[in-house]
Amino acid sequence: MAGPRHVLVTGAASGIGAGICELFASAEGARITAVDVRADTLADLAGRLRADHGADVGEIVADLAGADAAAELLDRAWRDRGPVDVVVNAAGIYPATPFLEMTAAQWDRVQNVNVRAPMLVTAAFGRACAAAGRTGSVVNIASGAALRARPGAAHYCTSKAALEMLTKAAAVELGPLGVRVNAVSPGFVTVDSAANPVTEEYADAVSANPLGRRGLPLDIARAVRWLAGQEAEWVTGTVVRVDGGASAGTTALPLHWKGTSEVQTA
Template identity: 40%
Template sequence: MNFVNEFQGKKVIVTGAGGIIGGWIAEAFAREGALVCLTDRSLERIENRKASLDGKGHLALAADLTDAASLIAFADHVAKAWGAPDILVNNAGIYPSGFLLDISFDDWDAIFDINLRAPFILSQLFAKQMIAAGKGGSIVNISSGAARKMRTTVVPYCTSKTALDRLTKGFAIELAEYGIRVNAVEPGFAAGSDVSALTQDHVSNVTASIPLGRASSAADVGAAVLYVSSEAAAYMTGATITVDGGNSIGSQVVFQAKKKAL
């Protein structure tokens, strides 16, 4: 999709920018001429990512998404450097595994702090900046098919993403009068990175079960986030776009078995 310089000079915040999906999103906006503020807990990681982006004027600011004071300081830093952002992408998330009978209280809290509480706090802080600037804006939450399909050993993650979808709709309805649109994107399976390493066997097994037969790519995720942030989606708010190769609708292995049975 050609956005015809629509994002040129726009100010975009991407949380979890040190990870694979956050990096893809940051790169997509940078290629379109946007100024990108990358945030993650590791300053070194996002500094390296910033150095790889097209263009100049990007920011790399470390923040602890589990700490409200750190998020407030981060929002203040952005305001001083840029003024109100145009787009906020709440991408950061964690995916620890464990059965409900075994998961610790601290792990439960960490999942909800990063996957739900941080998007709430940052959306509130930056929405207030957008409102004060009187220019509207876009908030995009990175959700997951796990919001609709329960998965054994990652129930807290699934629950946090279901809540994030409801939070997306809540902010959408309350911020609409200010011209701020709030939507969610559900990316597909990503094959891992230095931040979230996966074995080749695991990648192969998961990819084989996806109806379209491949993992998600930078182009898939980037295009979806750019679209919901663009004027082409100006009448879209409170929506969730699924870009996962059909993974959330069923397993290709099951489809093949049924086909053989026929």
């Protein structure tokens, strides 16, 4: 009987990434390799998973804006902790930068963390799986921002749109190797994130949806685990929108007009 799966999660220290780590650890006893740039917060997560779930957790502190760090991450985890079964690219940054104030450095850092790093990690995973004759699953964390722009987020929105296409492109090329690549696109999720803080005013404005509540990390983690599991073995190249229906439409608008006009009733 196969042992527990080895799940590598980037952006693992808090928020959605932490929720994904916790669900894999608690629901199936998965071995977790947790990756984040924040060493103290990452250590707190690992300690909590060990204490609450007896989890086997490894920690890698890395800034994925650096090409070398991203390119070497998968190989390091595979070498030090054994073959990886699931990769979750959850690391992402969301600065607030008005378009007319955007610098090349600000733009590049967002693209490097949010798009280039997942590409490099996924490519390394595909090579490792092919060399070992193993199958695997990648789940990228996208965003509703891929479909709808927001003030101060041109770099972020662009990166998430690119990540969705990267998901499809990787699925096409890695599918014949037995590696599935999918994405989960969250709506607004309530997290306490020092990396990507938002105001309550912003949260209120962006979180309206037909189901009437904000998302939780567990909502996203459940979708990730399903996509990475056997029940989704014929699913690849897709984006699952877990957003309370926000991408279907908004409940934040009134009826456009009360009643009907003469032309409409004629």
